[in-house]
Amino acid sequence: xxxxxxxxxxxxxxxxxxxxxxxxxxxxxxxxxxxxELLSWVVATGxxxxxxxxxxxxxxxxxxxxxTTVAEVAARMRLPAAVTKVVLSDLVAxxxxxxxxxxxxxxxxxxxxxxxxxxxxxQRL
Amino acid sequence: MSAFNSDSDWAPNALKVLIxxxxxxxxxxxxxATSEIPPLRTEELLTTASxxxxxxxxxxxxxxxxxALDFGRITIDRDSVLYLFGAPGQDRFxxxxxxxxxxxxxxxVLVDTRRLPDCFAAVDFFESRGMRFLVAVNEFDGAYxxxxxEVREALGLLPAVPIVMCDARDRRSATTVLVTLVRxxxxxxxxxxxxxxxTEVGDRA
Ligand SMILES: Nc1nc2c(ncn2[C@@H]2O[C@H](COP(=O)(O)OP(=O)(O)OP(=O)(O)O)[C@@H](O)[C@H]2O)c(=O)[nH]1
Ligand SMILES: [Mg+2]
Numbered sequence: 542x543x544x545x546x547x548x549x550x551x552x553x554x555x556x557x558x559x560x561x562x563x564x565x566x567x568x569x570x571x572x573x574x575x576x577x578e579l580l581s582w583v584v585a586t587g588x589x590x591x592x593x594x595x596x597x598x599x600x601x602x603x604x605x606x607x608x609t610t611v612a613e614v615a616a617r618m619r620l621p622a623a624v625t626k627v628v629l630s631d632l633v634a635x636x637x638x639x640x641x642x643x644x645x646x647x648x649x650x651x652x653x654x655x656x657x658x659x660x661x662x663x664q665r666l
Numbered sequence: 667m668s669a670f671n672s673d674s675d676w677a678p679n680a681l682k683v684l685i686x687x688x689x690x691x692x693x694x695x696x697x698x699a700t701s702e703i704p705p706l707r708t709e710e711l712l713t714t715a716s717x718x719x720x721x722x723x724x725x726x727x728x729x730x731x732x733x734a735l736d737f738g739r740i741t742i743d744r745d746s747v748l749y750l751f752g753a754p755g756q757d758r759f760x761x762x763x764x765x766x767x768x769x770x771x772x773x774x775v776l777v778d779t780r781r782l783p784d785c786f787a788a789v790d791f792f793e794s795r796g797m798r799f800l801v802a803v804n805e806f807d808g809a810y811x812x813x814x815x816e817v818r819e820a821l822g823l824l825p826a827v828p829i830v831m832c833d834a835r836d837r838r839s840a841t842t843v844l845v846t847l848v849r850x851x852x853x854x855x856x857x858x859x860x861x862x863x864x865t866e867v868g869d870r871a
Contacts, residue, residue, distance in 0.1 A: 578765070578768070578769070579708070579737075579751075579765070579766070580680035580682060580749055580769070581680075582676075582677035582678075582680065584676055584677065608676055608677040608678075610680060612706070612708050612737055612749070613706060613739075615708040615709075616706035616707055616708045616737070617706070620709075621708070621709040621710060622708050622710050623710065625708075639676070641676070641677050643679070643680040643682070643769055644679035644681065644746075644769065652852065654679065654681065654746065654771075655771070655848055655851050655852050656852065657742060657743060657745070658681060658742055658746065658748060658771075658848050659845065659848045659849065659852065660742075661740070661741075661742030661743055661746070661748070662740070662742070662841060662844050662845045662848060663845055665700075665740070665841050666838055666841055666842065666845070
């Protein structure tokens, strides 16, 4: 999961003027058909949808080969999160992608999660 | 790649910690120092109805801009991954903080002692949401070294809120901030669940 060189190119420059393409990708839609959060997980099911995919859908599907998050797909595609969610939910709708909420036990007071987190972080010191 | 039939066994838990603070306080630097990947950047669309156009019923002019948020990733173990999200702390981005704080474990509020008021909005936001946080003073070169109690007083922080000094550029230092936050989360009695009952805060345009 660690690569410091792989994703350099995904940095966005600060330049404005990014508003046209996202809207063509999602045909102006900003409301996904499947509810997704930035940290919802997505993964390709291996089911290839019939017919030809739009280029951005194809790229998104390629990025879901291993489980990843909506935020990471958005960053790698250089698309706003809202637009990425539309693309991914299209893929969910045709059965090509499976999505899951960020954490089945997303409870900020869950001690076992916090304790594991503490151990994991301390290992990095 | 294989077909999955269960909806929960193929992905780890995505844990989330927020990195907040004023403009230029070192949020991106902090995430860069702690993340195992170069920080990624995504954008949220910000659609604001223009003022005074309500009566145009649906054809009101809308201004759409994007707001960038940085995130980094730290793999904790096979079952969980921690994501750090840094987003601008200006009032007009509260709508974004609302989504970001949903399901977040806690927050780091970065502070530059030369510009303490820049973090007021973030502190207010987390307090009002019942989101647990700590304050990390990013010690910029040449900045006057305040002691933590002076910072606590200036920010009106409750005694329970940890205040730590850090160098956001340094992996160990920044990671230690995260360790302190998690210790705080383990120690502090949990306030009202942070992701329920959102409170109106500031002007969300
Ligand atoms: N001397 C010193 N400089 C720092 C430190 N942390 C950050 N900087 C510098 O301060 C500047 C701003 O840091 P950023 O990480 O971009 O701050 P930010 O909060 O992400 O800024 P915005 O996203 O623009 O709000 C950069 O030039 C950093 O190199 C620090 O601990 N010490
Ligand atoms: Mg930044």
